Amino acid sequence: MRIAVVVNSLKMGGMERVACSLSDAFTKQGHDTHLIYLKNRPVEIEPSNPEVRLHLFNLQKWVLLSGIGFLWMILCRLSNVAFRKSFAVLFAYAEALVFSYKLKKVEKKSGRFDLIVFRGHGTFSHVWPLKDKRFVFVCESTQNKKHFGKHSKRIYSLLFSNRRMVCVSEGAKLSFMDLIESFNISCESVLTISNPNDYEHIFxxxxxxxxxxxxxxxxxxxxxxxxxxxxxxxxxxxxxxxxxxxxxxxxxxxxxxxxxxxxxxxxxxxxxxxxxxxxxxxxxxxxxxxxxxxxxxxxxxxxxxxxxxxxxxxxxxxxxxxxxxxxxxxxxxxxxxxxxxxxxxxxxxxxxxxxxxxxxxxxxxxxxxxxxxxxxxxxxxxxxxxxxxxx
Structure with missing residues (x-):
């Protein structure tokens, strides 16, 4: 199978290390695996398996290269003044278009992906306007129902409604279920699948x-x-x-x-x-x-x-x-x-x-x-x- 793992960046952090480990794990089990990262930050970590193919999408750069994208960013910044923490949610309308375009380019060259796994809120918040049956969103942490203030119900509904969701632990799933039940959000599915570890590599x-x-x-x-x-x-x-x-x-x-x-x-x-x-x-x-x-x-x-x-x-x-x-x-x-x-x-x-x-x-x-x-x-x-x- 052809699988893409998507993460915000490849800085040295827990979520990024897990994204690399998951890419390595899929590859070791015989899958054609690609690791996509969205921000052009210094690469501090990457998969240990050279067969994993890396792709930088650099969403913000490609949005800003268009005049319309630059104007949209200004509008989103202004909106963020009035509606705190709304910038990322609104700016994602433009970023999602770029992601879709870049994904099609990769698939034209490498073939269509069977599964696309997004690691963490900070990653899938860039593409939430897209609907694709191949997408799986992974929650890496417990949930804060008040994170977006009085707009939490609306924003969490945009992020999670009708999605295939994975939580990395039973505790994280319990927190996630409490959030979606509190806001009456319907997901397509919510599973617990933990993070992979290559014990031979660790040793x-x-x-x-x-x-x-x-x-x-x-x-x-x-x-x-x-x-x-x-x-x-x-x-x-x-x-x-x-x-x-x-x-x-x-x-x-x-x-x-x-x-x-x-x-x-x-x-x-x-x-x-x-x-x-x-x-x-x-x-x-x-x-x-x-x-x-x-x-x-x-x-x-x-x-x-x-x-x-x-x-x-x-x-x-x-x-x-x-x-x-x-x-x-x-x-x-x-x-x-x-x-x-x-x-x-x-x-x-x-x-x-x-x-x-x-x-x-x-x-x-x-x-x-x-x-x-x-x-x-x-x-x-x-x-x-x-x-x-x-x-």
Missing amino acids: HESENLIPDVAYHTKPYILGLGRLVPGKNFPLLIDAYCFARQHYGLKQDLVIVGEGREKDRIKNKIKALGLEDCVFLKGQQNNPFPWYKQADLFVLSSKSEGLGMVLIEALACGTSVVATNCPGGVGDIMVGKLRDFLAEQTPESLAQKMILALEQAKVPELKADVAKALEQFDEEYIVRKYCDAYLT
């Missing part, structure tokens, strides 16, 4: 001991993700500080990632006097050696559509702790792993960190880790897509 990359990891010779606890409010790294730092003060924790804390909260996090580290034991390592193209060498990985998020970082840490053989937050974390933390779910307080998270460090080698955990990882294996995920949309 291979984790063995690549990059210099920055090798130079950090002291044992450490790892936090990894975008430095944004939803990931709640201040909570992790508070919990780490509490664990040092009350439980005698000796490991360093290493945080891998970039984002707009970096300065706030730096200031917090300084205010708590933790400069000698908490280290910000910035964005890393290969995060897997950081997982592999860590004594523990901690997820402190306020919510997670799934929690891919937990899966990656477990695949690297590293113990994990996570906040018991809305979304898909509960799909991953099964069996004895549920013992390491914390409330969103420094005291609870610190307690679970110490528990996980003490019980890292408990034999009973191995079976539950294997069970957790099995449901996110790439071959299983591809088969679910094919069974749902290609049979």
Whole structure:
């Protein structure tokens, strides 16, 4: 089958990494796979399989090249002043025309796609005016019913009505169903299909001991993700500080990632006097050696559509702790792993960190880790897509 995966850009981010992994997974299972990205930003990540064909559609550029498109953007900007967060929804009328045109050009050369999978709201919001039976929209996160203010019902209806929808976890699906039922939106279908993982690739990359990891010779606890409010790294730092003060924790804390909260996090580290034991390592193209060498990985998020970082840490053989937050974390933390779910307080998270460090080698955990990882294996995920949309 011929399949297209569509994502906003190829910057280094969780959604982008999943889009590349899904493209690789389809290709490995024998499908002719194309990865389409919509914004001309620096390419920081791409599929590992060279058979995946990349296409930049650069929607905004092609819209603005026409005089009418430029005028339309101005009108959308003006409308956004009066109707907050309406710009993307209105500008999509022009972007959808460009997407349709570029898609036809690709298909003329490569053949018609059997399935087109859009990853994330920020991606399919560019093309929502288009109706195509081959489209599948994937919700990567939990839903905020008030995101568009008083216009939420109207805008969510435009995005989701009569669509084939996929949610990446049961928690994400529960949130999505609550949203569409609240606004009386009818979807064509709503399925749960998680994100794929190539465990062989993860293991291979984790063995690549990059210099920055090798130079950090002291044992450490790892936090990894975008430095944004939803990931709640201040909570992790508070919990780490509490664990040092009350439980005698000796490991360093290493945080891998970039984002707009970096300065706030730096200031917090300084205010708590933790400069000698908490280290910000910035964005890393290969995060897997950081997982592999860590004594523990901690997820402190306020919510997670799934929690891919937990899966990656477990695949690297590293113990994990996570906040018991809305979304898909509960799909991953099964069996004895549920013992390491914390409330969103420094005291609870610190307690679970110490528990996980003490019980890292408990034999009973191995079976539950294997069970957790099995449901996110790439071959299983591809088969679910094919069974749902290609049979």
